[in-house]
Amino acid sequence: MNGKATTTRTKLERGRSALGPALELVHTGRAPTRAVLTSELGVTRATAGAVAAELEALGLIRVDSSPGSAAGSQGRPSHRLSVLETGPVVLAAQVHADGFRAALVGLGGRIVATSPGCVAVMADPAQVLGEVVEAGAGLLRESGLRCVGAGLAVPSAVAEPEGTALNPLHIAWPAGSPVRDIFAACVRAAGITGPAFTGNDVNLTALAEHRHGAGRGAQHLLCVATGHRGVGGALVLDGRLHSGSSGLALEVGHLTVNPEGRPCHCGGRGCLDVETDPLAFLTTARREPGPEESLLKQAGNLLRAEYEDPAVRNAAEALIDRLGLGLAGLVNILNPDRIILGGLHRDLLEADPERLRAVVADRSLWGRSGSVPILPCTLAHNSLVGAAELAWQPVLDDPLGALA
Amino acid sequence: MNGKATTTRTKLERGRSALGPALELVHTGRAPTRAVLTSELGVTRATAGAVAAELEALGLIRVDSSPGSAAGSQGRPSHRLSVLETGPVVLAAQVHADGFRAALVGLGGRIVATSPGCVAVMADPAQVLGEVVEAGAGLLRESGLRCVGAGLAVPSAVAEPEGTALNPLHIAWPAGSPVRDIFAACVRAAGITGPAFTGNDVNLTALAEHRHGAGRGAQHLLCVATGHRGVGGALVLDGRLHSGSSGLALEVGHLTVNPEGRPCHCGGRGCLDVETDPLAFLTTARREPGPEESLLKQAGNLLRAEYEDPAVRNAAEALIDRLGLGLAGLVNILNPDRIILGGLHRDLLEADPERLRAVVADRSLWGRSGSVPILPCTLAHNSLVGAAELAWQPVLDDPLGALA
DNA sequence: TGAGTTTGTGCCGCAACTAAACAAACTGCG
DNA sequence: CGCAGTTTGTTTAGTTGCGGCACAAACTCA
Incomplete structure (x- = not known):
């Protein structure tokens, strides 16, 4: 297909090959000490030492040789690794x-x-x-x-x-x-x-939550979130964002979740987009929607403040059921090992986590996949x-x- | 999380690191000569030569030093690489x-x-x-x-x-x-x-087609196929099968493709599974379905032999529309760069490729993703x-x- | 026949790593 | 306090996969 278009990587280009993985481990907090860096990288102590020293020399991390506070375990205390505050x-x-x-x-x-x-x-x-x-x-x-x-x-x-x-x-x-x-x-x-x-x-929310928030450690992380309008999704596979062949994967807004639902501009009916976003919640709860830039806050406040109001509660349960249907469809397709929810979906999860989990478990075919953990996003910004x-x-x- | 459970890979375990990729290139036919193996691996000719020699010594491939028939281009003809017929x-x-x-x-x-x-x-x-x-x-x-x-x-x-x-x-x-x-x-x-x-x-069909058939070269390959009953899906990402966190990904049978459709054992209505499989085709075309073990053949034969019959044609078009709806949903979620179809879906594609492509383009949100190639499976067995x-x-x- | 082009091969050296032995820093016990 | 036991950091030597280079080989074309 290509003659020699492929990059002939020269020796100068490739640095110490364990450098990147090591930095990622410190970056994500999975390597608090040099000892666990060693085992996590699967290299010898000598190599891990050299790698840590090189990252320190690059001004990226800090290696605390004198921690003072050892954590009770016996043996020589390990050097603590941390991100350099004054780094780039x-x-x-x-x-x-x-x-x-x-x-x-x-x-x-x-x-x-x-x-x-x-x-x-x-x-x-x-x-x-x-x-x-x-x-x-x-x-x-x-x-x-x-x-x-x-x-x-x-x-x-x-x-x-x-x-x-x-x-x-x-x-x-x-x-x-x-x-x-x-x-x-x-x-x-x-x-x-x-x-x-x-x-x-x-x-990017999914990526951030995977590295520093509720998605840490997940290998197949599904994230679904609303803004003020519409619904978005994302998938992080083995630590890398999966955005499809042209960046358009996980456009989940048009899964059918309510066959008798409201029409959607996509031509279908009852799409996730128009059935589970803040505007859908407000109208289902028979509230007057405010300006577009505050729909999310308005919906969230309503959900938290007036959950005892039957209209609000019924609206919330209707949205939870439809969201659950959409998530179940995604579970059947993607088989994630964790789901995190943001925006109004996060609020809906916190309003009635059991109901949402039950719907997902019921409508995703596999009982074991139905027990996939569903968590709220935790990271600010x-x-x-x-x-x-x-x-x-x-x-x-x-x-x-x-x-x- | 784990102390030292990770594998400390010893020097003995790791062989020549380019050996695997090289074998895969020969295996999939992407490295017909040692020269393209060199460029494809991105290594020097010396390394590629050593790797090829080692694979030959292992009894896996054959290196033809005297090909005789050079393909017209100038310069020294390259050694031909091929799989060893008498290999394992x-x-x-x-x-x-x-x-x-x-x-x-x-x-x-x-x-x-x-x-x-x-x-x-x-x-x-x-x-x-x-x-x-x-x-x-x-x-x-x-x-x-x-x-x-x-x-x-x-x-x-x-x-x-x-x-x-x-x-x-x-x-x-x-x-x-x-x-x-x-x-x-x-x-x-x-x-x-x-x-x-x-x-x-x-x-496994998807994997085979990716390596040796209609899926060659695709980076995000989606495969959808029927057997005699039901519908299955598969995704091959960057050459590796994506089967989700517990092997259950791409269970696409329960996407809703016909809100007023027949009930499905999953509890929903109009699922891909019961709307586009051979049995659905036969009943929609008002034919008496034969024994379960021959539904696929019966449906395929009917489709090819009696496509002029209005009942058959209408049934085919109805199934194509519903299949297209399901594929469009998958395109929105997975954003593949190629789709291949097997079983009855393959026959439906060949009966009216334009109709299917139009439905997928129409209902998958992005025009550019709508133009994703849809091909029939080509490999026997x-x-x-x-x-x-x-x-x-x-x-x-x-x-x-x-x-x- | 010779120039030009592309590919295969031998040799050198680097750099990233392992392995092994040793030193250092802690805990715990008598 | 001293000593064994444990875990970690460091030094040194050795291995190895591979890049870089020079040269040889095998073809085309004029």
């Missing part, structure tokens, strides 16, 4: 229906600095992303830290490899906007170093942290190469 | 509603010997698998070839890691039969060397070859270790 950061940002937020995020998903939630005129993506990057650049100047990349989360499917936003329905951007290129241009224009990445917000993960990925894959 | 084989078998078949399969998916299709009393899995392995052992004795493993395809989901058949509905086995253990016991009892594996037949792939996998992963 990435610029992370998220755009959503009611504004944007920029932040600096270090290794370990640590938010170093964050801008206040900003409201912006949403018409023109170039203008909005210009403001976003401007805010991030300000944080960067204040901090004086080194920046090694930038990541952006948008509430839209992002087509690969073009990097275009296909359905930014709930922000007023034109469909097909080349958000990745626009963001990258803004980043370069602001003089920020490192590559720039863009991804779907639910995908998870899509922001996920955007940062995107920017950190090259460093995690090849620390030497990415920092050179 | 695996024992492959499939069990289906109307009997079983055993075969010996070499590298490259080459069927070396095959038993005639046998009819067996289906009641007891141990008895059936005993006959299956008996037939295979006979072939093995006749051939005198070395056997390095065994693989079995069953028409049921196989739970991992238990290896139990969860829904062998269309063969008269009890649900939950430990088929993997039974098969492994039979293999050992027959004195056949090497590990024994068991998998779902549609999964594909689930048999897939069962062989399962048995070959350890050799492909680590030739030195597996043959030692």
Whole structure:
């Protein structure tokens, strides 16, 4: 098929091959000491020592030789490993229906600095992303830290490899906007170093939760979440985001969950999108929906504050049943070992976890798969942290190469 | 989480690391010469030469130093690489509603010997698998070839890691039969060397088609197929079967494709399973279904022979529309870059490819994903070859270790 | 026949790793 | 306090997979 198009990787390009995995272990908190790093990497103590020393020399991690507080076990206490607080950061940002937020995020998903939630005129993506990057650049100047990349989360499917936003329905951007290129241009224009990445917000939420939150340790993590409108999904397989062949996987909004339900713009009826989002909850509960940018909060508050109201409770149970049906369908297709829910779905889970689990168990064919754990997302600003993960990925894959 | 449970891989265990990938390239026909092996592996000619020589020394491949017929291009002609005809084989078998078949399969998916299709009393899995392995052992004795493993395809989901058949509905086995253990016991009892594996037949069809058939080169391959009853699915991601966290992924039979459709034993209505299988086709076309073991053939023959009959044509179009709806749902979730269809679905595709493609494009949200290629399965005995792939996998992963 | 092109092979050396022996830092016990 | 036992870090030597290079081999084309 290809003659010699494949990259002939030279010796100079490949660094110490265990460097990336080691950094990822420290990054995700799975290697608190050099001893567990050794066993986790499956290498000798000598190698693990050399790798840790090299990561320390790169200014990425800290190796505490004198911990003082040993944890009771006998034997020589191991050196503690941790992310270096004063190490490099990435610029992370998220755009959503009611504004944007920029932040600096270090290794370990640590938010170093964050801008206040900003409201912006949403018409023109170039203008909005210009403001976003401007805010991030300000944080960067204040901090004086080194920046090694930038990541952006948008509430839209992002087509690969073009990097275009296909359905930014709930922000007023034109469909097909080349958000990745626009963001990258803004980043370069602001003089920020490192590559720039863009991804779907639910995908990035899943990635963040997998590395630092409720998804830790899951091998097949399914994430389903609402924003103000619509439903998104994401799948993290063996630690890597699965976004399909062109970035459009897990567009779960059009699973049929209520054959007699309301019509959907996709041409079908009773899609997950229009049956389980905040607007659906409010109308089912016979409440007047407020402005689009506050639907999620309105629905969440209603659910928590007035759950004893029969109309609210019935609406919640109806949505839980439909959500459960959708999740069961996804379980039959994807067979995940954990499900995490965000947005209104998270609130619905917390309102009546037993009901949701029962529906999923009942309608997913396999009893054993029916017992798949369903958990709420736990991370604050998870899509922001996920955007940062995107920017950190090259460093995690090849620390030497990415920092050179 | 674990102290030192992880495998400390010693130097002796890891062979030449490019050995596995190289064998896989020859196995799948993507490395016809040593030159393309070099570029495909991304190593130097020296390394590729050493690797090829080692595989030849292992008795797995043949390196033709004197090809004679060069293909017109200038420069020194490259050594031709091919699978060694007299190399080791695996024992492959499939069990289906109307009997079983055993075969010996070499590298490259080459069927070396095959038993005639046998009819067996289906009641007891141990008895059936005993006959299956008996037939295979006979072939093995006749051939005198070395056997390095065994693989079995069953028409049921196989739970991992238990290896139990969860829904062998269309063969008269009890649900939950430990088929993997039974098969492994039979293999050992027959004195056949090497590990024994068991998998779902549609999964294995997908694997076989990916390596040797219509799925070659696809990175996200979705396969959907019918047997005599019901519908199965499979996904091959980057060359590896994706069977979910417990082997139960791609149980696509219960996607809703016809809200007003017939009731399904799952509790829903209009599931893919009961709306697009051979029985559904025959009843929709108002034909008297014959015995269960011949539904697929009966439906296929009817479709090909009497497509001009309005009842047949209408039934076909109805099934195509519902199948398209199901495929569109899967496209939205999985975003594959190729879809292949087997069983009656293959026949439906060939009866009216445009209609099916139009429905999928119309109902999968993204126009560009809607243009995903939909192809018929091409391989003869594909689930048999897939069962062989399962048995070959350890050799492909680590030739030195597996043959030692 | 000779220039040009592509491929195979032998040799050197690097770098990442293992293995093994030793040193260091702790616990626990008498 | 001292000593055994345990676990971890460090040093050194040795192995090895593979890149880089130079050269030989086998073809095409003029």
